Amino acid sequence: MSGVVYSVAMDLRLWCGTPSKVCFAGSVLSYDFSVNYVGPLPFVDVFLMVGGVPSGWGCRFVYGSYEVDAVRLMNKTSVNLVLMVNVPGDTAPGSYDFHVVACYDYPPYKSYLNLRATVKPIVSGLVLSCLTPAKVVEAGGTVSFDVKIKYYGVRDEFMFSVPNLPNDWSVSFYYGVDEILLVSLNNGDEVTIRVKLSIPMYARVGDYNLTLNVYSKSVSESLSLMVRVKPSSIVNRGLKVSVDYPIVDVEAGRTVYFTLTIRNIGLMDEVVYLNLTDKPSGWSTTFRVAGKVVRGLLLPAGGSVNVAFEATPSPYINIGEHRFKVQVYSEDKVILKDLTLIVNVIGSYSLSITFPEFPALYFTITSGESKSFTVTVTNTGFLNVTNVYVSVDVPSAIDWRVDVEPSKVLILKPNDKANFKVNIYVSTIVSAGDYFITVKAVSDQVSSTARDVRVSVTKPTEWGYIGFGIVLVAFVVVVIVFRRFGRR
Incomplete structure (x- = not known):
C-alpha cells in the first residue's frame, strides 16, 4: 500500500508514514499524517472526514490538544494531524480498510489517504505475582500481601476469593486505601491489590497454606500464599x-x-x-x-x-x-x-388396655352360652381424654353378641383407669374351633392399640351323647339287616 495519494490537480497532498497498523479488539489506534497545500489560491479551508470505517468504530482528528474537523492552510504550507480510531472490544479478527478524505469547496476538490487496521485475535490471560508470598503473624493480628495482577485480553471484570480460608478468619481486598470487591481491566493493564487477612486470637499456632483466586466469567488464575501463626505476645483469655x-x-x-x-x-x-x-x-x-x-x-x-x-x-x-x-x-x-x-x-394423648382375667389373651366358651370379662383402660398420656368406650369386633354380628358396661366414660384423666365389663354370647350354631375378637379403647382424641384375643369355642356335652346314640342305633340296624338277608 502506498503512503501517499495525490489529487488529480496535485495541489492537496496527504501523507502517512504508517498507514497500516496491527492491534487487538478494544484498542485505540493513532495514525499520524500530514496535509499539504500547493495551488493558485492564497489559502484554503480543508475539511476532514473518514470514509469506509466499520460500523461502531469511533474516529476523531486531533491537532495538538484539540479535536478538529477542518484546518486552514496557506499556499505551500502543511499541517500535522492525528487520526484516533477506537476499535470496539467485540470486533472480529481481520483486516479493515478505510480512508481519510480531505476536501475544500471552491473550487470543489477531494483528496484521499488509504489506511488499514488489522485486528489480531486475543488470547486472554492473567499473571499473578507476589514478592513476599509467605509471612509470619501473631495470633489475633492481621497480615497483608501485595499481589500484582497483569491482564491480557478484552476488557473484563475480576473478583477475588480465598476458598480455603480457615473458620473465623476474615479477608478483605484493597486498592490503595479503598476496600474493593472487583477490578475492571483492559488488555495490558497491570494493577496491584492488597489482600488483608485477620487472624482470630484463638487461632491454632502453625502454618496455613491459602489460595488466592482472581477470576471472571471467562478466565481465572490462582496464587499460593502461606501464613505462619505464632503465639500472641499478649496473653488473652476467653x-x-x-x-x-x-x-x-x-x-x-x-x-x-x-x-x-x-x-x-x-x-x-x-x-x-x-x-x-x-x-x-x-x-x-x-x-x-x-x-x-x-x-x-x-x-x-x-x-x-x-x-x-x-x-x-x-x-x-x-x-x-x-x-x-x-x-x-x-x-x-x-x-x-x-x-x-x-x-x-x-401435651400428648395415649390410651392402653389390659385384660386382668386372662393376660395371655385367650379364653374358652361353650356355644349357646355367655362369657364375661373385664377390660381395663388406662390414660397413659398427659392430657384428659373424653367419651372413652371399648370397641369389640367379633367374627359375626349375627352369631355373636357383645354387651359392654358402662357404654362410655365421659372423662379420663392422666394415669386414671376405667374398668369395662364385656359380655359375649356365642350362638349354638357356631361351630367348635378357635376364633379371634379384636378389642380396643376409643376416645374423642385418641385410640389405643388394638389387641386380638383368641376364643376357643366348644360344643355342649349332651350333644356329644346324642351323637354317640345316633351312631350306635345306626350300627345296630346295619347288623340286623345283615343277619336277616345274609342267610338267604
Whole structure:
C-alpha cells in the first residue's frame, strides 16, 4: 500500500508514514499524517472526514490538544494531524480498510489517504505475582500481601476469593486505601491489590497454606500464599459458648437434650465449670461429656468440647414454657458466660388396655352360652381424654353378641383407669374351633392399640351323647339287616 495519494490537480497532498497498523479488539489506534497545500489560491479551508470505517468504530482528528474537523492552510504550507480510531472490544479478527478524505469547496476538490487496521485475535490471560508470598503473624493480628495482577485480553471484570480460608478468619481486598470487591481491566493493564487477612486470637499456632483466586466469567488464575501463626505476645483469655437449638418443643414426659459447644478462645488452658443458676421445678438435670456426668472439665487453649445438657420432667409437669439458665465459668470466675435454654412442653394423648382375667389373651366358651370379662383402660398420656368406650369386633354380628358396661366414660384423666365389663354370647350354631375378637379403647382424641384375643369355642356335652346314640342305633340296624338277608 502506498503512503501517499495525490489529487488529480496535485495541489492537496496527504501523507502517512504508517498507514497500516496491527492491534487487538478494544484498542485505540493513532495514525499520524500530514496535509499539504500547493495551488493558485492564497489559502484554503480543508475539511476532514473518514470514509469506509466499520460500523461502531469511533474516529476523531486531533491537532495538538484539540479535536478538529477542518484546518486552514496557506499556499505551500502543511499541517500535522492525528487520526484516533477506537476499535470496539467485540470486533472480529481481520483486516479493515478505510480512508481519510480531505476536501475544500471552491473550487470543489477531494483528496484521499488509504489506511488499514488489522485486528489480531486475543488470547486472554492473567499473571499473578507476589514478592513476599509467605509471612509470619501473631495470633489475633492481621497480615497483608501485595499481589500484582497483569491482564491480557478484552476488557473484563475480576473478583477475588480465598476458598480455603480457615473458620473465623476474615479477608478483605484493597486498592490503595479503598476496600474493593472487583477490578475492571483492559488488555495490558497491570494493577496491584492488597489482600488483608485477620487472624482470630484463638487461632491454632502453625502454618496455613491459602489460595488466592482472581477470576471472571471467562478466565481465572490462582496464587499460593502461606501464613505462619505464632503465639500472641499478649496473653488473652476467653470462653465462647454456643448451643445448636436454644428453644425446643417436647412432649410431656420425655427427656430433652441440648448440645452446648464450649470453646477456649484464649491462649492459656482453662478449668471450666458448669452450673445451673435457675431451674424450673419438676425437672432433673445433668451435664454429660462422652456419656459421663460432669460439673467441670479441663479445656486446653484453642480447644473445644461438646457438653450434653439433659433435662427430664416429672410425670406431672405443667404444659407450657420452662426456662433454664446455664452458667459456664473459669476456675477463678474471671470469665463468666450465661446461656438461657427454653423448653416448651406440649401435651400428648395415649390410651392402653389390659385384660386382668386372662393376660395371655385367650379364653374358652361353650356355644349357646355367655362369657364375661373385664377390660381395663388406662390414660397413659398427659392430657384428659373424653367419651372413652371399648370397641369389640367379633367374627359375626349375627352369631355373636357383645354387651359392654358402662357404654362410655365421659372423662379420663392422666394415669386414671376405667374398668369395662364385656359380655359375649356365642350362638349354638357356631361351630367348635378357635376364633379371634379384636378389642380396643376409643376416645374423642385418641385410640389405643388394638389387641386380638383368641376364643376357643366348644360344643355342649349332651350333644356329644346324642351323637354317640345316633351312631350306635345306626350300627345296630346295619347288623340286623345283615343277619336277616345274609342267610338267604
